[in-house]
Amino acid sequence: MFCIKCGAKNSDEALFCQKCGFQFEFEGEEETQIAKSPADQAASDEDEERSVFSIRPTLLFVKLGYGLAVIGAFLLVALIASLGLFISSPVSAWIVVLIGLSLLLIPAYYHLKQKMVRYTLTDSKIEIDEGLISKTTRNVPLRIIQDVTVSANFYQRLLGFGDVEIENANESDSLIVLRNINSPKEHAAEMLDQMRRLNK
Secondary structure (H helix, E strand, O other): OEOOOOOOEOOOOOOEOOOOOOEOOOOOOOOOOOOOOHHHHHHHHHHOOOEEEEEOOOOHHHHHHHHHHHHHHHHHHHHHHHHHOOOOOOOOHHHHHHHHHHOOHHHHHHHHHHHOEEEEEEOOEEEEEEOOOOOEEEEEEHHHEEEEEEEOOHHHHHHOEEEEEEEEOOOOOOEEEEEEEEOHHHHHHHHHHHHHHHOO
């Protein structure tokens, strides 16, 4: 028997081609399919983790930083341009613009830093992903969490974000803090609700 895919010669009893691995189909053969019972289907659905929320630290300060950097860049360019009138060799316009744009690197750094952190609550654990190129994921099972506390200083309360502190039974890392997240009370309530469902 010759393989219809690569043309290699195989024995008449072969199920797969010895050269390319193609599976031979024989006439009259029917594919057997195993049907799942509703109970098995429900069990497999329960095995799949459901994501409750996935959030990052607030970008409010980053946006504020971009705004201040733009204002600072304009003021710096104006200052250098006005100083150029009083000196004999004025600074090149390109250098002035580059100096002004360099101020945007400061909020860009913090923007990138915020983007490298993600907090995810599933129906069984909290995942903390950190990193951009190399990534670190910490998993905290909901069953070992002992307490969830929301803390916010004056400025955080004023702007509507805060920290969620998670105390757990892990001896080496008993306190995990989800820092600077929007609507911290709502996310803490979702965690507690998910913990109650697990303990039923």
